[in-house]
Amino acid sequence: MDAVLGSNLIWLGAVLLHVAISVTALIVLPKHRKPTAAMAWLLAIILVPYLGILLYLLIGSIKLPKSRRDKQTQIDSIIAERVAAAGVEVDDTTWPAHFRTIVAQNQQLTKLPPQENNSAQLFGDYEQSIIEMAKAMDAAERYIHVEFFIVSNDKTTAPFFAAMEAAVARGVTVRLLADHVSSRRAVNSKATFAELDRIGVKWEWLLPVMPLKGKYQRPDLRNHRKLVVIDGKVAFMGSQNLIDRTYNTPKNIARGLKWQELVSRFEGPVVASIDAIFITDWFIETGDLLDDEQVAAIDVPRPTDGELVCQLVPSGPGYATENNLRLFLSLIHSASERVIITSPYFVPDEAMVYAITTACERGIEVQLFVSEVGDQGLVYHAQRSYYETLLEAGVRIFLYPGPFILHSKHFSIDDDVAVIGSSNMDIRSFSLNMEISMMVRGRSFVDGMRAVEQGYRDISRELTLEQWRAEPSKATFLDGVARLTSALN
Numbered sequence: 379m380d381a382v383l384g385s386n387l388i389w390l391g392a393v394l395l396h397v398a399i400s401v402t403a404l405i406v407l408p409k410h411r412k413p414t415a416a417m418a419w420l421l422a423i424i425l426v427p428y429l430g431i432l433l434y435l436l437i438g439s440i441k442l443p444k445s446r447r448d449k450q451t452q453i454d455s456i457i458a459e460r461v462a463a464a465g466v467e468v469d470d471t472t473w474p475a476h477f478r479t480i481v482a483q484n485q486q487l488t489k490l491p492p493q494e495n496n497s498a499q500l501f502g503d504y505e506q507s508i509i510e511m512a513k514a515m516d517a518a519e520r521y522i523h524v525e526f527f528i529v530s531n532d533k534t535t536a537p538f539f540a541a542m543e544a545a546v547a548r549g550v551t552v553r554l555l556a557d558h559v560s561s562r563r564a565v566n567s568k569a570t571f572a573e574l575d576r577i578g579v580k581w582e583w584l585l586p587v588m589p590l591k592g593k594y595q596r597p598d599l600r601n602h603r604k605l606v607v608i609d610g611k612v613a614f615m616g617s618q619n620l621i622d623r624t625y626n627t628p629k630n631i632a633r634g635l636k637w638q639e640l641v642s643r644f645e646g647p648v649v650a651s652i653d654a655i656f657i658t659d660w661f662i663e664t665g666d667l668l669d670d671e672q673v674a675a676i677d678v679p680r681p682t683d684g685e686l687v688c689q690l691v692p693s694g695p696g697y698a699t700e701n702n703l704r705l706f707l708s709l710i711h712s713a714s715e716r717v718i719i720t721s722p723y724f725v726p727d728e729a730m731v732y733a734i735t736t737a738c739e740r741g742i743e744v745q746l747f748v749s750e751v752g753d754q755g756l757v758y759h760a761q762r763s764y765y766e767t768l769l770e771a772g773v774r775i776f777l778y779p780g781p782f783i784l785h786s787k788h789f790s791i792d793d794d795v796a797v798i799g800s801s802n803m804d805i806r807s808f809s810l811n812m813e814i815s816m817m818v819r820g821r822s823f824v825d826g827m828r829a830v831e832q833g834y835r836d837i838s839r840e841l842t843l844e845q846w847r848a849e850p851s852k853a854t855f856l857d858g859v860a861r862l863t864s865a866l867n
Contacts, residue, residue, distance in 0.1 A: 440809055442585075442695045443595050449662045450696040456667075457654055458489040466491045468687065476712040477795065477819060483708060484691050484817065487701045490654065495684040496646030498818065500798075500826045502786075502833070504623045507614070507641040508534060512541035514612045514643070521551040523607040523656040525584070527600070527800070529556040530621040531570040538620060539573060546578040555659055557601045558583035565626040582663045585812075599695050601659065602811035604800050605652055613652040615814060616641035616798055617722075617787040633781060635753060640720075640786035640830060642798050642816070648688035655692050655814055662696070686820035693801065694812030702801045702815050703808040707733050709791045709817075716743040718831050719789040724748055725760045725804035725861075735771035744773045747834050751780035757804070759860035762853070769843040776838035784834070788827060795819050796827045 423430035441447070468491075470478055481492045501507040515522050515538075522545055531539050542552050554574060561567055561583075574581050584601035586593045606614040618639035624630045625637070644652065661667045693701035710717055710733040717737055724746065726734070738744050746768065752758025765775060778784035789803075790796040799815035801807040818824075 440596070440599070440695055442599060446595070446662055447696055450658070453658045453661055453667070454489045461489065461491050466493070468492050468494045473687075473819070474712075476708075480705070480708045480712065480817070481689055484689050484701070484705060487697065487699055487704065488690075488692055490651045490690050490692070492687055492689040493647035493651065494687050496644060496648045496686040496688045496818075497684040498645075498686055498688075498823055498826075499643045500823075500830060501616075501641045501643065502639070502830055504618065504637065504639055505534060507616075507618055507639065508538050508620075510641075510643060511606050511614050512537040514606075514608050514614070515541035515545055517612075518545050518550045518608045520609045521553070522609075523605070523653060523660075524552070524554040524620075525601075525603055525605050525656050525659060526555075526620040527557045527560050527602045527604060528564055528619040528621050528625075529554065529561045529570060530564045530566065530619075530626065531573050532566070532622045532626055534622040535620050539577070542574075542579055543577040552577075552579045553656075553660060554579050554581040555584050555601070555656070555663065556581065558586040558588075559597060559600060564621060582660070584659060584663060586663075598810060600811050601694070602800050602807065603655065603659070603692075603814050605656060605814065607649060607653045607656055610649055610653050611645065613644045613649040614641055615644070615652060615800070615816060617785050617800060630753070635751075635781050635783055637785045638778070638782045640788055640798065644688065644816070646684045646686070646688070648690060648816070651688075651690040652814070652816075655690065658692075659812075686818055686823055688819075689817045691799075691815045691817060692813070693808075693815070695810060696812065700808045702799075702813055703727070703730070705797070705815060705817065706730065706789075706803065709789075709795065709797065710734060710737055713737055713742050713791045715792045716745070717789065717791055718745045718747075719803060720747040720784065720786050720831070720834065721789075721803040722749055722783060722785045722787070723754070723757045723761065723802040723804045723806070724764065725757060725802075725806075726764065727805055727808065730803060731764065731767065734768065734773060738772035744771075745776065745831075746773055747776045747778060747784060747831070747838065749780070749782070749784045750777035750839065751783070753783050756860045759853075759857045761804075763857035763861035765841065765846050766843070769841070769846055775841040776835055777841055778834055778838050786830075788830075790824055790827045790831070793824055794821055796824050798827075 422433065470481070473481075485491055501510055522542065524542070542554075546552050561570075564570070571581065585595065585599060587597045588594065604615060604618060616639060618637075618641050623637045624635060657668050691701050691705050693703075707729055717734070734744055748761065752761075768775060787800060787802055788796065788798040796818050797815050798818070799813060801811075801813035801815050807813055
């Protein structure tokens with residue numbers, strides 16, 4: 379075989395392989411995937427086939443391993459059975475029709491019921507929220523459940539760790555779950571978990587990536603939840619991780635970055651639902667079902683002054699549907715006066731963009747609070763790529779000033795419904811992260827949220843369409859590139 383023929387055969391083989399890869403991708407990728415995500419993967423595989431295939435094999439599947447999904451289904455059935463046996467009833471006669479349908483949708487997807495007679499407090503001060511959690515733990519008599527995306531023992535979280543140590547010393551069982559990838563990446567992570575061992579906390583990794591130990595799934599499918607439950611009576615949840623507000627990284631400290639959060643303390647029957655999420659995650663990671671704490675127990679003492687209707691909505695790749703996205707879309711479509719959104723990472727899918735812009739076209743006032751500066755380059759630029767569309771539709775965009783990162787995750791609808799939790803309004807939170815969102819109906823809670831929003835508004839700069847159109851083309855080019863990569867899920 380001469381050299382020319384050999385080169386031609388190699389070239390032909392490469393072309394045929396590329397065609398085969400492209401055809402296979404066309405068959406495989408569109409199944410059970412949004413068109414934008416499928417198109418992004420197709421472009422990656424066709425334009426850079428070998429790198430694209432490698433990336434797809436590494437992060438192409440948005441499903442958790444079957445064993446994890448089976449455990450989620452198993453505990454969902456247990457929750458549904460216990461809710462039915464307890465005969466949970468709420469007085470929905472005063473609810474608007476659209477709210478009743480959203481509640482029904484949530485329960486259909488998550489098995490968690492709405493609960494009446496709850497009370498809540500909002501904490502927007504970073505250090506204060508840590509102190510409030512520690513104070514609540516000081517009153518624990520039976521158990522404390524802690525679950526965070528990032529756990530770190532530092533000067534800010536020292537009161538929290540001291541409260542856990544004191545609780546263990548007086549015989550309280552303290553269990554802690556931490557996301558493996560994110561908590562391991564935190565500064566001084568080895569010292570943090572050595573301290574938990576010294577204290578006597580029972581802790582486990584969430585979604586561990588340990589292939590040599592047979593523990594592996596797509597590495598960027600993460601558990602992003604943040605919650606604390608004390609004796610099934612008091613619970614905290616929101617956007618804040620268990621770490622200093624600088625995240626202790628040299629880069630953040632050099633830039634002066636500090637995270638601004640919002641955390642809510644809940645009392646009442648809905649605490650059992652928050653606890654059920656911890657119990658679910660503990661069961662999935664350990665195989666140990668905490669029967670003594672009762673999954674989704676309904677017999678938590680009801681506070682006499684609780685007037686809030688609450689329903690918890692967990693979401694993530696353990697579920698067959700994007701529960702949080704469906705909740706957000708339903709609420710936005712139900713709005714009759716205003717929608718106010720706060721999200722640090724705002725990278726919506728097509729359905730969310732249409733819901734928001736359609737709300738504007740219906741005459742609904744829509745406001746969006748985001749950070750003026752970003753801590754994640756690709757996400758920051760992908761978020762900016764939506765500003766022109768939103769501004770043209772009539773959305774008012776407020777830029778929270780640096781060096782603060784507005785990391786709070788909440789939104790309010792009209793004057794009686796709000797949502798707070800761990801979920802961003804981005805594709806990652808909709809499809810890849812395990813999240814929790816609390817839907818709350820009650821004027822007092824929304825009034826508290828309105829006060830928080832006004833505080834943001836007072837110090838933020840409103841971005842106008844004219845200002846945006848004056849942005850340099852170099853910046854908007856990067857925005858468009860980042861937007862394309864955001865669809866790879």
